[in-house]
Amino acid sequence: QARLEQSGGGSVQTGGSLKLSCRTYGLVFSSCGMGWFRQVPGKEREYVSTITPDGITTYADSVKGRFSISQHHGLNTLYLQMNNLKSEDTGAYYCATDMPNEVGICTGGRFDGLWGQGTQVTVSS
Secondary structure, eight states, rough: OOEEEEEEEEEEETTTTTEEHHHEEEEEEOOEEEEEEEEOSSOOOOEEEEEEETTTTTEOTTTTTTTEEEEEEEEEEEEEEOSSOOGGGGGEEEEEEOOOOOOOOOOOOOOOEOOOOOHHHHHEO
């Protein structure tokens, strides 16, 4: 069964860095676009960054130039390197991918069908 397992996150001071990881299981990783989203209590989940299977990346304006999304096909893992963190980056971060079919292949072209468990990032001054 396909699933995403996140690690990383934690607490850091303003201007610091953190790296999030998202290990995938049961997916044909090379077929799946993936993304990072975040949520603050009381607000809707928001898009942070996406990456296509062939490595094309997108970023929300709020994180452009500070965050970097990447993937390691050999480890079936997605990453989010977060630098120069700000207090407004605080929130629960989620990795996500397309919902795969019965053999683990992503065919829908979406980034939000299957979700990781979430990990908290707290940035304080």
